[in-house]
Amino acid sequence: MFKNRLLFKVLVPIAALGILAGSAGRVNADPVPGVTPTEILLGGTHPYSGPASAYGVIGKGILAYFAYVNDKGGVNGRKITYKDQDDAYNPAQTVQLVKAMAEQDHVFAFFNTLGTACNLSVRQYLNDQKIPQLFISTGATTWGTDGAKYPYTLGFNLDYQAEAIIFGKYIATHEPNAKIAILYQNDDFGQDYVAGLTKGLGAKASAIVKQASYEVTDPDVRSQMTTLQSSGADTLLIAATPKFAVQAMVARSQLSWKPTTYLSNVSSSPTMLGAATKAGGDAATAGIISDAYAMDPTNASLASTPGMKLYREILAKYGPGLDPSNSFILYGMAAAYTMVDALQKAGKDLTRDKLMDASLHLSEKNPFLWPGVELQTSPSDRFPVRAEQLIRWNNGLWDPFGPVIDARK
Amino acid sequence: MCFLQRSEASPRREAAGNRGAKDLRPSSGCAQAFFEREELHIQELAQQVVSGLATGSIFASLALALVLIYRSMDVINFAQGELAMFTTFIAWQFTEQGMPLWAAFAATMAISFAGAVALERIVIRPIERAPQLTIVIVTLGLLIIFNGLAGWIWGYELKSFPSPFPTAPIHAGNVTFSSQDLGVIGVTLAALLLIYLFFSRTKLGLAMRAAALYPAESRVLGIPQGWMLALGWGLAAVMGTLSGLMVAPIVFLDPNMMQSIVVYAFAAAVLGGIDSPVGAVVGGLVLGVTLNLLGTYVDFIGTDLRLPVAFAIIVGVLVVRPSGMFGHRRLTRV
Numbered sequence: 104m105f106k107n108r109l110l111f112k113v114l115v116p117i118a119a120l121g122i123l124a125g126s127a128g129r130v131n132a133d134p135v136p137g138v139t140p141t142e143i144l145l146g147g148t149h150p151y152s153g154p155a156s157a158y159g160v161i162g163k164g165i166l167a168y169f170a171y172v173n174d175k176g177g178v179n180g181r182k183i184t185y186k187d188q189d190d191a192y193n194p195a196q197t198v199q200l201v202k203a204m205a206e207q208d209h210v211f212a213f214f215n216t217l218g219t220a221c222n223l224s225v226r227q228y229l230n231d232q233k234i235p236q237l238f239i240s241t242g243a244t245t246w247g248t249d250g251a252k253y254p255y256t257l258g259f260n261l262d263y264q265a266e267a268i269i270f271g272k273y274i275a276t277h278e279p280n281a282k283i284a285i286l287y288q289n290d291d292f293g294q295d296y297v298a299g300l301t302k303g304l305g306a307k308a309s310a311i312v313k314q315a316s317y318e319v320t321d322p323d324v325r326s327q328m329t330t331l332q333s334s335g336a337d338t339l340l341i342a343a344t345p346k347f348a349v350q351a352m353v354a355r356s357q358l359s360w361k362p363t364t365y366l367s368n369v370s371s372s373p374t375m376l377g378a379a380t381k382a383g384g385d386a387a388t389a390g391i392i393s394d395a396y397a398m399d400p401t402n403a404s405l406a407s408t409p410g411m412k413l414y415r416e417i418l419a420k421y422g423p424g425l426d427p428s429n430s431f432i433l434y435g436m437a438a439a440y441t442m443v444d445a446l447q448k449a450g451k452d453l454t455r456d457k458l459m460d461a462s463l464h465l466s467e468k469n470p471f472l473w474p475g476v477e478l479q480t481s482p483s484d485r486f487p488v489r490a491e492q493l494i495r496w497n498n499g500l501w502d503p504f505g506p507v508i509d510a511r512k
Numbered sequence: 513m514c515f516l517q518r519s520e521a522s523p524r525r526e527a528a529g530n531r532g533a534k535d536l537r538p539s540s541g542c543a544q545a546f547f548e549r550e551e552l553h554i555q556e557l558a559q560q561v562v563s564g565l566a567t568g569s570i571f572a573s574l575a576l577a578l579v580l581i582y583r584s585m586d587v588i589n590f591a592q593g594e595l596a597m598f599t600t601f602i603a604w605q606f607t608e609q610g611m612p613l614w615a616a617f618a619a620t621m622a623i624s625f626a627g628a629v630a631l632e633r634i635v636i637r638p639i640e641r642a643p644q645l646t647i648v649i650v651t652l653g654l655l656i657i658f659n660g661l662a663g664w665i666w667g668y669e670l671k672s673f674p675s676p677f678p679t680a681p682i683h684a685g686n687v688t689f690s691s692q693d694l695g696v697i698g699v700t701l702a703a704l705l706l707i708y709l710f711f712s713r714t715k716l717g718l719a720m721r722a723a724a725l726y727p728a729e730s731r732v733l734g735i736p737q738g739w740m741l742a743l744g745w746g747l748a749a750v751m752g753t754l755s756g757l758m759v760a761p762i763v764f765l766d767p768n769m770m771q772s773i774v775v776y777a778f779a780a781a782v783l784g785g786i787d788s789p790v791g792a793v794v795g796g797l798v799l800g801v802t803l804n805l806l807g808t809y810v811d812f813i814g815t816d817l818r819l820p821v822a823f824a825i826i827v828g829v830l831v832v833r834p835s836g837m838f839g840h841r842r843l844t845r846v
Contacts (some may be wrong), residue, residue: 154768157669277716289816320819322772323763324572325563333556346670349764357681357690378672382761384679473731 137211138453143181143446146188146210148200149217149240150199153191158217160425162187163241164214164435167422168443174420174421178446179453186210192217194224201225205234212237212458215259215438219243219292222256230255236459238438239446242266242369244295247486255455257377257462257480259270259438261368261396261488263292263342264299269394269491270340270365271303272508274310278363282312284336286351288343288368289316296367298354303510312336330352338363345370352391353383361386366393368491372430373401376496394491396476397434399501400427410470437471441478441487444469475507484511528803538701555686560804566693568800569700570762574704574770574783575792577748582786584724584744585636589648591654592752593770595775598658599624599749600673600756601666604765607674614676617757621750628749632742640741662767673760696758700793703754707789710747720744776803779822782829785839795836799825 115428137144149162166185173182186204190196197216204210212235216222219241229236230253238259239246246258274281285300287293293316301308313334315327324347331339339362341351348370355364371393379387398405398414405411414436418427424433446453448461465480465487472478473492478485490509494501574593581589589595599620606616635654639646645691677695681688722730723740731737756770763769780799784791799822806813806821813821829836 152668154668154766156663156667210595291569298671303819316816318816318819320775322567322776325567326560326807329559329563330808333553333559346764346766349670349672350762353762356679357692358680358688361681373669378670378764381672382679468724 104229135211135454136209138181138422139235141181143178143183143453144208145183145185145212145214145442146204147185148188148197148203148207148221149215150189150192151189153193155192155218158192158431160429160431161215161217161435161438163422163440164432167425167432168436168439169418170421171417172439172443178443179451181453183443183446185355190216190218190221192221194218194220195250197221198224198228199337202228203230205232210234211453212455214238215240215435216444217241222246226253226256233455235455235462237458237462238441240434240438242295243291245291247484250482250485252315253496255459257459257487259441259487261394261491262486263295263367264302265486265489266368266394267296267299267340267342268303268493269493269508270392270508271305271307272301272510273505274338274365275304275307278338279307281310281338281363282334282336283310283338283340284312284331284334284362285314285340286324286331286343286347287314287316287340288347289318289399293342296340299433300340310338317343319344319347321347321387323347323350325350325354325357327351328358328360332358332360333477336362338365340365340367341370342367343370345372345375349375349379349382352379352387353445356383358387359386364391366391368394368396371395371494371501373428373501377499380499382439388496391496393494393496393501395473395494395501395503396488396491397430397437398471398473399494400430400433402501402503404503405474408470408474410472410474413470433471437469440469440471441465441467473503473507486511515517533706539564554756555828556808557805558685558687560808561801562687562689562693564801564804565797566689566696566762566800567804568780568797569693569697569793570755570759570773570778571799572775572793572796573696573700573703573758574752574773575780575796576700576707576789577752577755578777578781579787579789579792580707580748580751581744582781584720584748585647585741586724587644587651588778588786589745589748590648590651590774591658592651592748593774594655594658595624595628595749596752596756596759597765597767597770598662599627599753600760600769601662603753603757604760605666606670613674613799616815617676620757621753624749624753625746629742629746633738636741636745637738640738659767660769666767668768670764671765673757673765675761676757692761696762699754699758700796702795703751704789707747707751711789716743745789774821776822779825781836782826783836785836787840788838791836791838 130181149159151159152158169183169185186208188200190200214237217240222239222241233255236256242260242263244262244264246256247262285297287296304310313331313336315330317324317327328351341348343351348366376388398410415427418425444467445462449458463480463482465478469476469478476490478487489511490507492503493505494503494505524679530634577592602623603616603620606619607613639650675692677691681690720740720743723735723737727737776799780796781792783794783799803818807818
């Protein structure tokens with residue numbers, strides 16, 4: 104009994120203290136999590152390791168841009184701290200990291216978390232907590248279409264459907280007699296392209312003569328390419344992630360099939376085209392059409408634009424060791440520019456709801472986007488980027504051709 | 513063309529009586545189009561078989577490595593694919609530094625042999641007498657370690673790997689294939705022949721077989737059993753490397769390169785009989801062609817269900833005929 108009473112005497116005060124401390128902490132806590140008079144704390148995840156770690160440099164591009172902004176005085180007097188963590192492209196890890204950042208670090212908002220599945224895994228949670236999930240690095244269509252259900256989530260990338268809509272529009276006007284074959288990844292990503300192309304073709308949707316899908320577990324896509332070739336199509340859409348896109352390009356050359364080929368943006372990095380050319384010769388890649396909405400650091404025609412100059416200047420000072428020709432870094436800066444823009448517009452008196460409101464009233468000329476591509480949002484339009492420049496692979500470089508096409512119009 | 517157009521015409525239009533007499537009486541042009549289309553079908557079939565053989569020989573080459581380990585220690589080495597990937601990266605590193613392709617290949621083979629022997633001595637040796645499950649778990653651990661290690665050293669970005677064969681396509685009749693495909697098939701068959709000769713015509717090969725099949729007796733005869741096992745690992749690693757070097761130019765090099773292949777290699781090895789090199793090769797080729805044909809001509813399988821089909825083959829073979837097509841049936845006296 105005595106022992107128990109002693110325990111009681113010790114435990115109760117400790118517990119009471121704990122409760123007091125807890126409530127005291129709560130009363131005195133900053134009314135807006137992650138915002139102090141001098142700092143804004145943002146959280147994010149990128150795959151710095153694991154299968155998609157090539158995207159890791161996006162985070163480095165973002166950090167370089169934030170460092171540049173901070174050196175120039177920050178946003179409304181506050182410096183941005185970006186806590187970017189490695190989720191290895193694994194949604195299970197994203198959930199852990201995001202929860203820890205939300206509940207222990209009390210970040211103000213999440214910015215540019217990467218990956219469709221990774222973002223889906225935390226969307227419900229963040230919206231329940233009313234924490235903004237902004238300018239995320241994925242092109243799935245759901246970010247734009249499900250705003251009513253998830254008001255705190257906003258995408259950034261040109262969505263996969265819009266990309267395919269633009270391909271479809273271009274084909275319908277310029278190649279009205281095309282017979283189209285589609286190679287697509289059998290998931291939301293690939294199916295978005297099929298849906299978009301059908302939409303963009305409009306009355307010409309019957310031009311799609313054959314579709315073949317692959318699973319990410321497939322070793323290669325040669326069999327599918329053979330099927331598509333046998334359909335007699337003269338136009339090919341490759342809606343694939345890099346590895347399979349490169350295989351498809353090489354298969355095209357090995358099968359001596361020369362359709363007019365449209366390639367999904369995610370696989371259009373010059374490194375990938377270079378890999379395909381190395382393996383399949385020029386026939387694998389010559390004349391392939393893709394699209395761009397962010398600037399291409401390897402494109403000579405853009406080198407003298409203010410955006411590219413700023414990009415190189417920032418990298419020289421804040422991103423030593425980063426390869427300026429890597430377009431992922433530039434993409435990161437483009438997203439960071441928009442984040443800063445939204446924070447600025449949200450004003451000095453920062454709250455999460457104000458940030459959301461500002462993010463949904465953007466109309467900016469982002470210097471890192473392709474000239475002519477404007478970034479716009481409104482409460483009824485949650486697709487920040489819906490326009491793109493078509494580009495053609497020519498002698499180891501992407502050449503822009505035709506005007507910027509807008510999927511909205 | 514006419515035939516194609518007709519099949520595309522909407523059924524409603526036909527039902528509305530909009531059928532022209534032209535459609536009912538196939539003109540000579542239509543007949544020609546019909547035959548052209550038939551030809552297209554045959555061409556597609558042949559093309560699918562050829563590309564199935566090429567993919568199948570990839571499965572076969574890795575399956576051969578699995579079989580070699582199995583023959584020497586009765587265990588499946590789950591890390592076989594990752595070891596092959598890792599050594600392929602080593603070869604890539606050599607070529608990046610300007611070493612000629614064949615020299616890089618030879619150096620990599622030597623390294624992989626020595627590395628695998630060392631691995632067996634250091635990691636497997638202490639648990640040699642442990643239950644099979646322990647060894648299996650250790651190989652799973654090696655799988656994860658080597659995958660992570662490769663990612664850490666070389667990154668996950670896709671790398672193109674130089675092919676020892678020319679890139680230009682070869683045309684034979686209506687079928688097109690690459691010299692790469694032909695090369696993979698040739699190299700796999702050559703490797704099979706060498707393995708066969710090694711095990712059946714050399715003393716060392718015989719000693720290895722003895723050490724695996726009759727451990728106690730072979731020890732009495734003075735065969736250093738431990739080293740025979742290490743040798744088995746070394747040979748399997750060389751075979752795996754060979755597979756990696758053939759595969760990398762086709763599926764491109766990254767740390768996860770072998771993961772999509774190793775499952776099919778398991779299926780191929782099981783199908784052919786897990787202890788039979790001939791079975792591994794035949795199993796790989798049969799699997800490659802079967803998957804292509806099922807994917808192309810059986811609608812409900814399509815291309816979505818390839819992996820389940822591979823697993824179904826593994827399960828089916830194990831249930832119906834555990835020794836596979838060419839394997840030896842094990843009899844245990846009770």
